[in-house]
Amino acid sequence: MKSKILLTALAIALLGCFSIPTPALSAEPIIIGVPTSLYTPFGRDGLNAVNLAVEEINAKGGVSVAGVKRPFEVVTADTRGGEPGTPVHDALMAYEKLILGKKPHAIVIGAFRSEVMIASMDLVAKYKVPQLGTIAQSPGFQGKFKKDPKKYRYLFRVTTDALIPAGYISHALDTLKKEHGLNRAYLIVQDTLWALGFMGLVRKHCKKTGWEEIGYEPYAAGATDFSPGLTKAKEGKAQVIAMVWDVPLGAGIFCKQWAAMKVPALIIGFVPPMAAPGAWKTLGKDVEYSLQVEFPVGASLALKKVPKTGEFLNKFKKKYGKLPEAAAVNSSAYDAVFILAEAIERAGSLDPDKLVTALEQTDYKGVSGRIRFNENHTAIFGKKDPNETGIAVVFQWQKGKRVPVYPPFLAEGKILLPPWMK
């Protein structure tokens, strides 16, 4: 009997020796909460990017917390914040339900709509869950953060704020003015916080640099008819229509309506259906010559000068069968998971306050550039060097391809004017 027990124990010990060591996967997982508008291209592709990063980290054994390797686990809540008409309160309820029900150690991506993000700051602060926001773009984040940095210390923005892509578009407008002599602009903006912040800066820049403003038209996010604005732009002989819009439906209708009404003005700004990799297929050759900003880099366009963008997008395409649809913020979601993993390892703990201190020390070179946080917990972005800051890019559709045209160190071509404008 004794020998049988001995043999069994030996067999178990041997099995233990030869089995694949999976310490991380058997350890208690680190929960990443993703409360966002999941059924939007931004939310869906952002979540895909998070899952991709989690898969890579877990494949390497997970994250070391005080010497124990633990895997990441992603839990989600659909806030529906990206759909026009969803009340902020409803989105917040979904947010709070995720925090209380799934008890995440950290939140990644966060609110889609800036109005929800601003409101959710109090919620996140109340429950002390470190958050790495990667979609909502309103500079209102910094404004609110500054009012009480101690209270809001759990919140970080890993992506751009609207003023960054607005700055890029302003510079592209400078080029259009300087090199092609254009000076008449019509501005259309989605009546939401981030877009108003974006267009506010562009408008200010246009006034400062001598552009003639033919009109400035905010439209409700649910708008489905742009003929009045397009008529005004055409009658006012606008040479450029600057537009900022994120709701796919309205943006798609705008693109088709602009082409149908034959408004002889160049489209510049952020109009997702025109910026997406599949725009040529969805909207046809009408997208040719439109100028779009991608923020930050790597969201959907591989850049020769920033190899990490291509690496990320190749991995994304391999896993999901296609490139991300939205030309914004996907690379931020991917980077955010690695930033979180590094911070957890630095802190050696999942304690929120220790994690916040570790996150403040972030210095990560990711797909979107070098990510460090300023005193307002906002990632620092610039226009010169991805080894110094995060960066964005302006590209133009030329012969069915998206050609980077600004900033100069990323440019693979020059801004061209359509033949019908010459």
Add this chain to the structure above:
Amino acid sequence: MSTLIYGTITSIVLALYTLGFSLTYGISGLANFAHGALYILSGFIAWSFINQAGFPFFLSALLAILISGLIGFAFYWVLLLRIRGIALSELIVTFAAGIAILELLTWRGFYGIQYSLPLFLRGGIEIKGVAVDYQRLFVIGTGIFLLILLYLFVHHTKIGLAFRGIAQNERTALSLGIESDWIGALSLAFGSALAAVAAIVILPMGIMESTIGYNVLIYALTVAIVGGLESTSGMIVASFIIGFGQVVTARYIGAQWMIIVPLSAIILVLAIRPSGLFGKFKELEERV
């Protein structure tokens, strides 16, 4: 000129949104709150036939219209037969069915920027300096054609006359051998098919998302309430009031106020004349 042309286009788009809803209600008293969902579902059915089955556009459109009509027909026998005549239950059931369709579409990934129906014909013309594309002209043509067709149908065909009989007095129609359940099911089928026709001509002007279903339902309800739920002429007048109201508001006040127009119209009509401009259901009560 631009206001006139685009006001007309917007108005006819609204009329097309509403036509099926109004027809069903006018005949059978059924408020089909799944109307918007059937509209966008038809668009996605057509898209799937074109892009996944490789069918030509017009065959896909025809199939989408037929399938939408069949769904409407099945709605009646499966969902509505047992609660027929209980207005609140009918409303709840059709609304729930509509939400189920829209949420199912969202869940299956029918959102984003890749779904778009092709234009019938690219290009356009200029009318007194205002560029109008062929698709929008086609929308105007379809709207006028459907209204004429509908008039001829309800006045000169056996089923159409049966529709009118049921609409005027169900019990009398029953005594004359008109089967009200069949007419109810047919009215839903026709209404749903009309939603599909509207989708096929309007959706190529933009891209498709499941949330469009909610917009279409809201506009259809608005036009129907303002015009009078069962009145076709009221529906046409209300479409033009709201359509021109929106375009004029956007042009002279500001685009962000466009959405106020239909909502204000509902409030005004419900406060002053609850039956709608041409409605007769509560006319007597209103007079009293």
